[in-house]
Structure formats: structure tokens, C-alpha cells
Amino acid sequence: MLRLALYQPDIPQNTGTMLRMAACLGVAVEIIEPAGFDLSDRNLRRSGLDYLDHVAITRHRSWDAFQAWRREARIRLVLATTAGSAPYTQHAFRDNDCVMMGRESSGVPVAVHVAADARVVVPIRPGLRSLNVAVCAAMILGEAIRQVG
Secondary structure, eight states: OOEEEEESOOOHHHHHHHHHHHHHHTOEEEEESOOSSOTTOHHHHHHHGGGGGGSOEEEESSHHHHHHHHHHHTOEEEEEOTTOSEEGGGSOOOTTEEEEEOBTTTBOOHHHHHHOSEEEEOOOOTTOOOOOHHHHHHHHHHHHHHHHO
8 A cells, every 4th residue: 555654744734735645546645744734733634634534643742653664565655846856757666665755844864865765856947846655656556556556
């Protein structure tokens, strides 16, 4: 099963949108805490609507706890990053991949980059910084689902 990991998300509306998307696509979600908001936030509920009851969500207390779980489960980590080494469309996704999105405000720390099994990027026009994290997650997961069927 494909998974979506959210590294210390800090905007509840984006998190809710990604949880709703995951519910619709049948993708499990791993939330690596601490989040920048209370995970029961009304903005999260408003953007996730009633879809939140239809997505498998696992909360990990820390990066280290997530890493321990991932190693034991033999999950491959694919990091979405503006510093990615290859476009997401050129990456060969597998059933057990976990696509990780970083914090909206700061991405992920160097230790997470180093731990990732692959780093992919959504190419954008020169001079622009990035796309919305939920949009990137949808694009990358769409390609991953297309590849793994």
C-alpha cells in the first residue's frame, strides 16, 4: 500500500486537504509530530470534511519513532523536495513507498534528506519557489498510483 507521510505539518487546511485526498485515493497517512497546530483543529476538520473517517492515519510522536516504524516495516521513503535529484515522473514507485511532504514553512531538516531512499521534485518554472504542498502531494501520488496500479 502506498503511504503519504506529513513531516510536522504546520497548516491545518493543507493537512485536511491531503487527508481528504488520501481517503479518496485509498492511501494511508503517517503524521510525524509535532504538528504546528492541534490535530483536532476545526480548520483541519473543515477542509477534511467527513472524509477523515475514511482514511487510515497513524501518528508518530517524533521523527525517530517514525524511522523505527519504517525500518521495521521495510517501507521505502520517497521525499518530495525542491532539492530533489529527479522529477517525480522519472522515479520508479513501488507498492510499499511512503511519499513524504515536508513542513509548509521550512521543508525537512538535513537528517530527513539523508535518511530518504529517494528525493523527487515537481519541476516548476524558473524563478518560482514552489507549489502548494497539497498540490504536490496529489501530483506525486497520482503518478505513484498510475505506476503501481
